[in-house]
Amino acid sequence: MSELDIRDLHVNIEEKEIVKGVDLVVRQGEVHAIMGPNGTGKSTLAYTLMGHPDYSVTHGQAFFKGQNVLDLEPDQRAHLGLFLAFQYPVAIPGVTVANFLRTAINSRRKIENPEDKGIPIPAFRKLLKEKMDLLKMDHSFASRYLNEGFSGGEKKRAEILQMATLEPEIAILDETDSGLDIDALRIVSDGVNALRGPNLGVLIITHYNRILNYIKPDVVHVMLDGRIVESGGPDLAEHLEAHGYDWLREKTSSVTV
Numbered sequence: 001m002s003e004l005d006i007r008d009l010h011v012n013i014e015e016k017e018i019v020k021g022v023d024l025v026v027r028q029g030e031v032h033a034i035m036g037p038n039g040t041g042k043s044t045l046a047y048t049l050m051g052h053p054d055y056s057v058t059h060g061q062a063f064f065k066g067q068n069v070l071d072l073e074p075d076q077r078a079h080l081g082l083f084l085a086f087q088y089p090v091a092i093p094g095v096t097v098a099n100f101l102r103t104a105i106n107s108r109r110k111i112e113n114p115e116d117k118g119i120p121i122p123a124f125r126k127l128l129k130e131k132m133d134l135l136k137m138d139h140s141f142a143s144r145y146l147n148e149g150f151s152g153g154e155k156k157r158a159e160i161l162q163m164a165t166l167e168p169e170i171a172i173l174d175e176t177d178s179g180l181d182i183d184a185l186r187i188v189s190d191g192v193n194a195l196r197g198p199n200l201g202v203l204i205i206t207h208y209n210r211i212l213n214y215i216k217p218d219v220v221h222v223m224l225d226g227r228i229v230e231s232g233g234p235d236l237a238e239h240l241e242a243h244g245y246d247w248l249r250e251k252t253s254s255v256t257v
């Protein structure tokens with residue numbers, strides 16, 4: 001079983017510490033949610049795991065398959081079996097969803113075996129069809145140009161289809177504040193629910209409690225001011241829904257005083 005093991009991670013943006021010591025283990029087969037109010041460093045954590053260049057790790061590691069992935073390039077992280085959904089996926093004019101996915105699969109295969117000639121087209125078509133059926137997607141979606149003129153929901157569909165075809169061991173999804181309407185939320189939730197199972201670990205980062213009405217995480221974490229201050233089961237999300245975050249702020253400030 002693979003696991004992503006984040007140890008005492010500290011991250012700066014432009015000299016300012018935003019993530020202030022995060023420890024977290026996500027195993028294959030588990031769905032974790034990180035919740036928390038705006039501005040507490042959730043996206044910073046996600047971007048750091050993705051390898052975004054603006055985020056500098058000042059301390060800590062994130063181990064996956066015996067390597068500190070923070071030392072790896074983003075594509076190497078992906079080839080190792082981490083899936084990092086991009087918050088704002090770029091449009092690639094002239095490249096269809098299918099071509100993009102085949103290229104992504106082939107580059108992962110090539111890392112595993114430099115002699116690999118790529119997935120045969122019939123096998124790829126079969127895989128793509130299976131995954132689109134699993135996700136209840138219209139097959140015509142595969143011939144669209146990636147992200148060109150895509151609605152928010154269609155971008156999410158492309159992202160989830162990418163996750164389905166790449167079959168990562170651990171997926172990190174940052175479902176942020178902006179532009180995630182209820183349709184997009186459902187697409188992500190239904191996708192994660194369709195794909196969840198013993199081989200997939202998910203870390204879903206959100207400030208919407210709402211998404212947790214659709215995805216039942218195994219573990220819920222709360223992030224406040226750059227730290228995970230509370231972890232629990234799905235009942236923690238319900239408690240937050242009813243009581244907000246203030247009780248945790250009080251609890252954590254009384255601990256540090």
Ligand SMILES: Nc1ncnc2c1ncn2[C@@H]1O[C@H](COP(=O)(O)OP(=O)(O)O)[C@@H](O)[C@H]1O
Nearest residue numbers: 013014018037038039040041042043044045054
């Ligand atoms: N590119 C950036 N430059 C400077 N400050 C940033 C940048 N991105 C985020 N921040 C700051 O880092 C803090 C945490 O932001 P973020 O990780 O996006 O929080 P969350 O996802 O929990 O809402 C905020 O105070 C935000 O203003």
Ligand SMILES: [Mg+2]
Nearest residue numbers: 042043176177
């Ligand atoms: Mg965010």
